[in-house]
Amino acid sequence: MTVLPANLAKLEHLDLAELRVEWQQRYGKAAPPSMSRELLRLAVGYKMQEEVFGGLSRRTLLQLSALKSTSGARGRSDIKGAAPAPKSGTKLIREWRGKVHEVLALEDGQFAYGGKTYRSLTTVVRQITGTHQSGPRFFGLKFNAGSETVGITADG
Numbered sequence: 001m002t003v004l005p006a007n008l009a010k011l012e013h014l015d016l017a018e019l020r021v022e023w024q025q026r027y028g029k030a031a032p033p034s035m036s037r038e039l040l041r042l043a044v045g046y047k048m049q050e051e052v053f054g055g056l057s058r059r060t061l062l063q064l065s066a067l068k069s070t071s072g073a074r075g076r077s078d079i080k081g082a083a084p085a086p087k088s089g090t091k092l093i094r095e096w097r098g099k100v101h102e103v104l105a106l107e108d109g110q111f112a113y114g115g116k117t118y119r120s121l122t123t124v125v126r127q128i129t130g131t132h133q134s135g136p137r138f139f140g141l142k143f144n145a146g147s148e149t150v151g152i153t154a155d156g
Helices: 004-011 015-025 037-053 058-069 121-129
Strands: 089-096 099-104 111-113 116-118
Touching: 004 037, 015 037, 037 089, 037 099, 089 121, 099 121, 111 121, 116 121
Parallel strands: none
Antiparallel strands: 089 099, 099 111, 111 116
């Protein structure tokens, strides 16, 4: 376990091609071609930590399995309407215009971003993009009609 911090630090210095090799070794398949260097670094770092500390809890795996079983043939859920608020401690990560933005869900239903606290995820997205957009949709928490992918967060 004492090697983990050093291995995570090494990821900072790897280029895109080297991170793709790390992904291939840890996930057993090629990295998505459009994935940025920063997201690759985060995903490989997560996988390294998972290998040392273990993966998702049994409870979380069961919840994900239940979500999968309610999905349509294309991987979409039939759930409509507002997404439930993320549990406190959930970290939402989104790359926007070449920069990775991390938002932390707090216990009181608020969100921490950039050293400040916000009452809604939509307000955070306004800070990130400068435009009014749905916060849950921006972070992949809402199911979009016609979309083939669904964003999932895990409590952790």
